[in-house]
Amino acid sequence: MKDTMRAFVAVERGRYELREVPVPQVGDDDILIQVKAAAICGSDVHVYDGHMDPLCGYPVIMGHENAGVIVAKGRNVPERWQVGDRVTSENTIDTCGTCYACITGDYVACESRRGMGIGADGCLAEYVLIPGKILRQVPDVIFHIPDNVSFEEAPLMEPAANGYKAVFQEGRLMAGETAVVSGAGALGLYSAHMAALGGAAHVVLLVRKSTDPAKLEMARKMGVTDVIYSDDPDAALAKVAGLTGGFGADLFVETTGVPAVLQLGMRALHVKGRAVRIAINDAPYGFGLDDITLRSIELIGHMGYNTISWRNTINLARAGKLDLTSIVTHTVSLDECAHGFNMMVSREAGKVIVKIAD
Ligand SMILES: [Zn+2]
Ligand SMILES: [Zn+2]
The missing domain is CATH 3.90.180.10 (Medium-chain alcohol dehydrogenases, catalytic domain)
Structure with missing residues (x-):
């Protein structure tokens, strides 16, 4: 050598x-x-x-x-x-x-x-x-x-395993639930894909209106069923309400690091909904956290993955079910x-x- x-x-x-x-x-x-x-x-x-x-x-x-x-x-x-x-x-x-x-x-x-x-x-x-x-x-x-x-x-197993942990191990998604995922980068799209594989009734992608249409096309291929826009929050919330019989979403996975996006995603959840934050951005958050108390929202920190995330992600790939x-x-x-x-x-x-x- x-x-x-x-x-x-x-x-x-x-x-x-x-x-x-x-x-x-x-x-x-x-x-x-x-x-x-x-x-x-x-x-x-x-x-x-x-x-x-x-x-x-x-x-x-x-x-x-x-x-x-x-x-x-x-x-x-x-x-x-x-x-x-x-x-x-x-x-x-x-x-x-x-x-x-x-x-x-x-x-x-x-x-x-x-x-x-x-x-x-x-x-x-x-x-x-x-x-x-x-x-x-x-x-x-x-x-x-x-x-x-x-x-x-195979190198894409790494971001996919992150999505696995966020959606299933931390977000505890059940089939039939509605998941909102923010961001059309790798972590957002793999999280959305995992939610689709896990049987979410609706996989809703939360992005800016300026998002490249090619990324939205990828997102649909990977299982996203609906797209909502952070620059039109009222319409975004109305859409989630419509999809969920007025209840709100069960799970929100935040991958953008934009404070207003975390706030909007938490508002899209029903009482006791789960929000998993993957994003890294240390900017101060300009809003209060009473939503977490008064609406019993669970805000869950995410850092990477563990052996279970990897084993199960590889199992999905081996079975030909994973779009890497x-x-x-x-x-x-x-x-x-x-x-x-x-x-x-x-x-x-x-x-x-x-x-x-x-
Ligand atoms: Zn990585
Ligand atoms: Zn240690």
């Missing part, structure tokens, strides 16, 4: 380059993955556009949604992982292993967690290392890719990574796949 590899590196705020860096050393407990394909996530874009600095500082290899093949393993790595296995990683590189989040299986919410591309080197590179410590703490930190899922599709690729608009090479990021920043692209090796 080579000693060096190409990697897309955030060098400092606003400066990125394709660099030749050393291939990570494989210790006795580690797994080395040759990355075949990766996907660019909205959270990678937060680093790229300078809104967020990597927690581990610069320089850092970017990217966390990945798929590839195991090319080396240390002698202590369990038998279930073999050289040649096709795998996707859920991208956690390190956790403390002892906090409340870790011991209850929600290690993604561990406050000491380091994830690929933000707290540690990521997967927009020819190789990525899965350290032995995390394999011991979270045995399902990597997963075998089902035979019917390609390397270009409708949201993909562009595929680029590792050399064209910056172009891929720029298309995400300008919103010209929906989801961008980076094909790294054949």
Whole structure:
């Protein structure tokens, strides 16, 4: 194997380059993955556009949604992982292993967690290392890719697993309920798709009127039944009331981070409805929270996924029930990574796949 590899590196705020860096050393407990394909996530874009600095500082290899093949393993790595296995990683590189989040299986919410591309080197590179410590703490930190899922599709399991956890594990959707999902990005569309797979009677997408019609087309393909607009709140609420016999929606999944959208979504819920907030945006919220008290609305924080989210999402993919690729608009090479990021920043692209090796 080579000693060096190409990697897309955030060098400092606003400066990125394709660099030749050393291939990570494989210790006795580690797994080395040759990355075949990766996907660019909205959270990678937060680093790229300078809104967020990597927690581990610069320089850092970017990217966390990945798929590839195991090319080396240390002698202590369990038998279930073999050289040649096709795998996707859920991208956690390190956790403390002892906090409340870790011991209850929600290690993604561990406050000491380091994830690929933000707290540690990521997967927009020819190789990525899965350290032995995390394999011991979270045995399902990597997963075998089902035979019917390609390397270009598998990195999308990561945002899809986020949607799974929001809709089913946190949002507790039941068949026949009505779900409202805000935002037409990857998390919004996969959440809407999960709600449709879960038997929601209506899957309502809440977006701005200016949303690209192509995204609305994708949304319908993925199971959205109705579209409402945040710039026309009265009509939006009337539509939800009409769909639900005047009751209001059961579940709201918020992926935009816009305060007025959270407020509108909560108002679309019936008394005791559930609102799950996936979005990241630390802007102050300019409204009171009496709705939560007086209407017993449950506002649930969402951070990532857990092993159950991943296993069930992979089961859906293996059964051919999951539409992973409708949201993909562009595929680029590792050399064209910056172009891929720029298309995400300008919103010209929906989801961008980076094909790294054949
Ligand atoms: Zn992601
Ligand atoms: Zn922890």
